[in-house]
Amino acid sequence: MPRLKARFDRLSHLFLPLSVLVILLLINLIKGADYFKITMVNRVLYGNIPNILFGASELVILSIGMTLVTAAARGQDISIGESGAISSAIFVQYVLNAGEVTIWTILVGLLISCVAGIVIGAFNGTLVSFFNVQPMVATLILFLGGRSIAFIIDGKVSPILANPISNQIGTVIKGVPIQTPIILTAVFIVIVSVVLKVTNLRLYVEAVGINPNTARLNGINPKRVIFLTFLLMGICSAVAGFIAVNKVGRHDSVNLLKFIMMDAILAVALGGNSLSGGKFSITGSIIGAYTIEVLNRTLLRLEVNPEAIKAFKAVFIIILMVLASPVVRVYAKKVMDKAKAFVAGKAARQTGRLKKAVVSITDSSVKKEE
Amino acid sequence: MPSEIILKMEGICKSFPGVRALHNVDFVLRKGEIHALMGENGAGKSTLTKILNGVYEKDAGLIILEGKPVHFKSPQEAQNMGVGTVFQEIALCPNLTVAENMFIGRSRNAFVNWRQMNEKAAEMLGSLGIPASPTQELASCSIAVQQMIAIARAIDMDCKILILDEPTSSLDEDEVQKLFALMRELKARGVGIIFITHFIDQVYEISDRITVLRNGELIGEYETPELPQIELVSKMMGKALSDVSAMKKHEPPKSDDRVPVFEAKGLSSAVGVRPFDFSIHKGEVNGFAGLLGSGRSESVRAIFAADKVTGGEVKINGKRVKIKAPLNAMKLGIGYLPEDRKSEGVIDELSVRDNIILALQVMKGFFKPLSRKQAEEFANQYIKLLEIKTPSLDTPVKSLSGGNQQKVILARWLLTNPMYLILDEPTRGIDVGTKVEIQKLVLKLAQDGMSLTFISSEIDEMLRVCSRMIVMKDREIVGELSGADLTEQNVMQMIAQGGK
Numbered sequence: 001m002p003r004l005k006a007r008f009d010r011l012s013h014l015f016l017p018l019s020v021l022v023i024l025l026l027i028n029l030i031k032g033a034d035y036f037k038i039t040m041v042n043r044v045l046y047g048n049i050p051n052i053l054f055g056a057s058e059l060v061i062l063s064i065g066m067t068l069v070t071a072a073a074r075g076q077d078i079s080i081g082e083s084g085a086i087s088s089a090i091f092v093q094y095v096l097n098a099g100e101v102t103i104w105t106i107l108v109g110l111l112i113s114c115v116a117g118i119v120i121g122a123f124n125g126t127l128v129s130f131f132n133v134q135p136m137v138a139t140l141i142l143f144l145g146g147r148s149i150a151f152i153i154d155g156k157v158s159p160i161l162a163n164p165i166s167n168q169i170g171t172v173i174k175g176v177p178i179q180t181p182i183i184l185t186a187v188f189i190v191i192v193s194v195v196l197k198v199t200n201l202r203l204y205v206e207a208v209g210i211n212p213n214t215a216r217l218n219g220i221n222p223k224r225v226i227f228l229t230f231l232l233m234g235i236c237s238a239v240a241g242f243i244a245v246n247k248v249g250r251h252d253s254v255n256l257l258k259f260i261m262m263d264a265i266l267a268v269a270l271g272g273n274s275l276s277g278g279k280f281s282i283t284g285s286i287i288g289a290y291t292i293e294v295l296n297r298t299l300l301r302l303e304v305n306p307e308a309i310k311a312f313k314a315v316f317i318i319i320l321m322v323l324a325s326p327v328v329r330v331y332a333k334k335v336m337d338k339a340k341a342f343v344a345g346k347a348a349r350q351t352g353r354l355k356k357a358v359v360s361i362t363d364s365s366v367k368k369e370e
Numbered sequence: 371m372p373s374e375i376i377l378k379m380e381g382i383c384k385s386f387p388g389v390r391a392l393h394n395v396d397f398v399l400r401k402g403e404i405h406a407l408m409g410e411n412g413a414g415k416s417t418l419t420k421i422l423n424g425v426y427e428k429d430a431g432l433i434i435l436e437g438k439p440v441h442f443k444s445p446q447e448a449q450n451m452g453v454g455t456v457f458q459e460i461a462l463c464p465n466l467t468v469a470e471n472m473f474i475g476r477s478r479n480a481f482v483n484w485r486q487m488n489e490k491a492a493e494m495l496g497s498l499g500i501p502a503s504p505t506q507e508l509a510s511c512s513i514a515v516q517q518m519i520a521i522a523r524a525i526d527m528d529c530k531i532l533i534l535d536e537p538t539s540s541l542d543e544d545e546v547q548k549l550f551a552l553m554r555e556l557k558a559r560g561v562g563i564i565f566i567t568h569f570i571d572q573v574y575e576i577s578d579r580i581t582v583l584r585n586g587e588l589i590g591e592y593e594t595p596e597l598p599q600i601e602l603v604s605k606m607m608g609k610a611l612s613d614v615s616a617m618k619k620h621e622p623p624k625s626d627d628r629v630p631v632f633e634a635k636g637l638s639s640a641v642g643v644r645p646f647d648f649s650i651h652k653g654e655v656n657g658f659a660g661l662l663g664s665g666r667s668e669s670v671r672a673i674f675a676a677d678k679v680t681g682g683e684v685k686i687n688g689k690r691v692k693i694k695a696p697l698n699a700m701k702l703g704i705g706y707l708p709e710d711r712k713s714e715g716v717i718d719e720l721s722v723r724d725n726i727i728l729a730l731q732v733m734k735g736f737f738k739p740l741s742r743k744q745a746e747e748f749a750n751q752y753i754k755l756l757e758i759k760t761p762s763l764d765t766p767v768k769s770l771s772g773g774n775q776q777k778v779i780l781a782r783w784l785l786t787n788p789m790y791l792i793l794d795e796p797t798r799g800i801d802v803g804t805k806v807e808i809q810k811l812v813l814k815l816a817q818d819g820m821s822l823t824f825i826s827s828e829i830d831e832m833l834r835v836c837s838r839m840i841v842m843k844d845r846e847i848v849g850e851l852s853g854a855d856l857t858e859q860n861v862m863q864m865i866a867q868g869g870k
Contacts, residue, residue: 199736199739200735200736200738200739201736203728203739210719210720211713211716215717216696217674217696217706217708218696218729218782219700219732220732278719279720
């Protein structure tokens with residue numbers, strides 16, 4: 001029983017994103033009862049849920065990287081969309097110049113674009129960790145200039161990626177009932193969780209994010225850890241760019257992954273992560289990313305004027321952030337404690353064991369104050 | 371009565387949750403005197419001055435300023451009544467000009483008359499003899515001049531009392547003299563100055579009177595020329611000179627090994643410790659004695675490479691090694707429990723388990739995480755051994771009491787099984803019971819063959835566990851005591867007289 005409770009406590013930070021997700025899904029259900037309906041078209045599953053998973057794949061991958069950068073560097077990378085645009089431009093050029101396109105061409109292309117992502121990450125990471133530039137300022141450079149670089153790599157406006165394999169990566173592989181980006185995202189999440197399992201990434205990143213000074217005195221090099229998170233962010237950007245460009249089938253250097261860093265940062269915050277670093281939850285960020293996708297689609301489904309969607313989204317986010325703020329949390333806790341005390345007091349009076357209950361209540365409140 | 375009294379504090383009491391910071395303290399300041407407020411760490415000096423300038427509210431007592439009882443609710447209010455303060459860290463804005471720093475936030479007007487402000491600043495700088503121009507950017511002034519400008523800001527309005535909290539700690543000898551000249555100038559104008567410092571020589575150079583506090587209680591007020599240095603030290607440390615009964619037998623050095631476990635020659639670090647030699651043998655417990663700011667912490671930090679090491683030669687078991695970063699030191703079997711638990715010891719949001727395994731985990735390497743089960747076993751083992759009181763392994767360490775947090779850090783280092791463990795103030799701010807436990811543990815570890823350095827600002831605690839004492843003063847080693855020579859009296863004498 002105490003074990004179960006401990007596990008529950010560990011998951012308590014997921015309460016906010018999960019409850020938001022549930023509320024959004026309920027709204028959708030009220031709008032139309034067939035919301036969860038999944039249909040089979042040409043032996044592939046389609047429906048609202050698969051569409052959400054499909055649509056959110058890049059955002060999920062990017063929000064994982066953003067979580068790590070935020071936790072260690074206590075700041076955000078705002079160049080992730082541009083970084084994805086550059087690395088996917090390189091991918092497209094490689095594939096277009098490779099002649100016959102096989103699965104190996106695509107894999108090598110992905111690998112090269114990951115290397116490009118790492119180089120971009122190294123650039124940002126060097127500025128942040130070794131030159132102590134604030135993350136947002138450091139990444140502002142590529143945010144402003146990245147799309148021009150991608151355009152130069154493209155050489156012309158929107159090169160078309162017209163080969164059957166890319167098409168299958170962007171949509172479905174024959175005989176597989178689930179759309180490929182969903183599978184790729186799942187694979188990516190599995191890889192990340194394995195990395196977290198076989199390395200000390202979590203301990204190092206959290207230690208550096210909470211107290212770099214102590215981390216240093218215990219043998220961790222904070223600069224290197226921050227640098228590493230930017231490299232990982234680069235890989236995430238490259239993979240997200242890879243999925244995005246295969247989905248669209250052409251490389252549009254101006255619009256590919258445009259402004260996605262805002263959603264990624266929001267996903268991190270929604271997932272219960274502090275934007276000023278420290279302990280992090282990748283599960284939370286993933287749920288946050290899917291929640292944002294659901295929100296976007298819900299607003300569309302409610303037939304909100306596309307021009308007004310952004311305003312609705314903003315209002316929704318303000319409400320969320322206020323609800324999640326420490327001020328409200330403390331207040332909610334107080335109200336809960338009072339309610340508990342009231343219920344406990346009543347129950348005790350009924351059974352005539354008032355004294356004991358009061359003692360236990362005061363005990364617990366004292367503990368909280370400590 | 372040589373001059374009139376401008377400030378009287380009577381029966382001041384102040385408690386913080388769990389700590390009694392001040393108990394029934396009286397303090398008197400006269401017009402035109404420099405009054406040194408002395409005491410070791412935690413004696414209550416800062417609390418007393420912060421009550422005077424309105425940062426804290428007193429629990430009980432009376433403050434009488436020029437014959438009228440006053441009650442300040444904020445530093446601004448105190449400032450308006452003529453109580454100015456200059457804190458240890460310069461609280462100015464380096465990117466503003468000198469004049470702006472002197473006057474900003476002072477006026478109630480939304481608009482500033484820049485010309486008038488600069489003129490007024492120039493006049494003040496001139497009259498105080500501060501070598502700075504009003505329109506100069508503050509960052510371009512030397513630290514000493516910045517300190518003087520902070521003082522100028524504090525005394526700007528018809529100042530009667532000036533509190534200087536460690537104003538000299540980051541100044542060199544020349545700069546100190548300049549600051550003293552300014553202090554004498556203010557003294558001549560009739561300002562009462564409260565001077566807090568850890569440098570005893572400076573106290574004797576400039577102050578007229580000394581008030582000594584210890585553990586939140588008033589020890590006494592003395593005329594500076596009538597209080598010999600050694601007596602001042604003994605009053606601060608709470609040991610009477612005649613207290614011979616405190617001479618106890620302690621651990622004799624056990625080791626006959628020729629080769630020391632750790633040996634350093636000419637070690638120095640970027641924070642300004644003079645190059646020093648140091649060695650320690652197997653199973654030995656030594657101490658660094660000296661007042662706060664004497665360089666005792668800086669020295670051990672240099673051993674662990676906690677600050678950037680700038681020179682010196684290090685040998686471990688007779689073999690030359692290079693220690694450039696804490697990780698090198700850890701891999702060579704050195705552990706370091708830092709003085710400042712909150713900012714350098716614990717990682718407060720991480721769990722007790724993660725805090726305990728941290729150092730071991732880092733030594734094992736990035737790609738070799740302990741399994742959850744292993745980590746829990748290790749943590750449980752030390753929680754039991756050190757009797758750490760925690761609700762669970764997953765509890766964030768910040769919700770533990772100070773003593774238990776300290777034990778968590780001790781557990782962290784014991785888990786790495788070091789051959790040489792440095793403990794800087796391991797017993798600060800923790801209750802008496804835990805203190806004794808830690809002292810016992812230190813002696814037991816030494817018996818098992820570990821070498822330890824134990825630093826404490828409580829001298830009797832060090833005498834209980836250390837078999838050799840290195841005495842420091844003004845960032846330099848001034849002597850070493852061991853065997854029969856290691857007595858409180860000798861240690862204090864050495865601190866006071868600098869080994870002469």
